[in-house]
Each structure stands twice: as C-alpha cells, then as structure tokens.
Amino acid sequence: MRITKLSQTSPERFSVVFEDGTEVKTTLAVVTDMFLHSDLVLDGEQYERLLSASALSLCKARALRAVNARPLSRRELVTKLTEKGETPENAEYCADWLCEMGLINDRLYAETVVRHYSSK
Numbered sequence: 001m002r003i004t005k006l007s008q009t010s011p012e013r014f015s016v017v018f019e020d021g022t023e024v025k026t027t028l029a030v031v032t033d034m035f036l037h038s039d040l041v042l043d044g045e046q047y048e049r050l051l052s053a054s055a056l057s058l059c060k061a062r063a064l065r066a067v068n069a070r071p072l073s074r075r076e077l078v079t080k081l082t083e084k085g086e087t088p089e090n091a092e093y094c095a096d097w098l099c100e101m102g103l104i105n106d107r108l109y110a111e112t113v114v115r116h117y118s119s120k
Contacts, residue, residue, distance in 0.1 A: 001019065002018065002040070003038055003039065003040045003041075004018060004039075005017040006038050012027055012061065013027060024051060025054065027061060029057050030050065030054050030057050034046075034049070034050060055086075059086045059090040060097065062086065063081060064103075067104060071112060073110075074104050074106055077104060081095075
C-alpha cells in the first residue's frame, strides 16, 4: 500500500492516508521509527506493523494523559483504557509500562485513598 498523504494533526499526532483512502492515526514516534513519508510503499507485514505500533503508541499517550489527570490504580487504568476502546493487551502493556516507570504504584495509591477517607 502506498502512502499518499502524511499530515501532522497536532504536535505529536499524524494522519497517514493510503491510496485506497484508508486513514491511520499515529504518533510522531511511529512516524520517525518507521521512516514514514509520502509515496512510501508498505507491504502487508509493514502495514500490519504500522497498525500495531500506532495502536500501542496512541494507547500509551492516552494512559499518560489519564495518570496525569488524577492518580489511578493499575486496575483502574486498565479498565479506563479498555472502556475507551483500547485492546485489553495494549491496556495491560501500558499499565505495566507505567508501573515500571514508577508513575503507577498501587501501594502508594492505596495509602493516599486511606488518608483521604480517614480524614473525612
């Protein structure tokens, strides 16, 4: 499949349009990692890799926005992501990723909840 148009929709987001009219939303990270540009021809395997990488990258961005908005437990994040349409696999991966980075910590979250309700 040939890319006919690659346009930036926001600072970190891109839209990739193919010759058959298919549009894939993706992120700057995927565009740079896969060296995407107009007139690039992707075979079936590369196209599937683009879809998979785009879905995961967009899920990571959504997960980061969610934990930035308010503290969440790991389970709350997974539930929130799947309710928003992310695949369970991507939601679990993103939750694990944020736990590894220390942005989600269920023990600290539980302590915060206990302090909050005990002060009422």
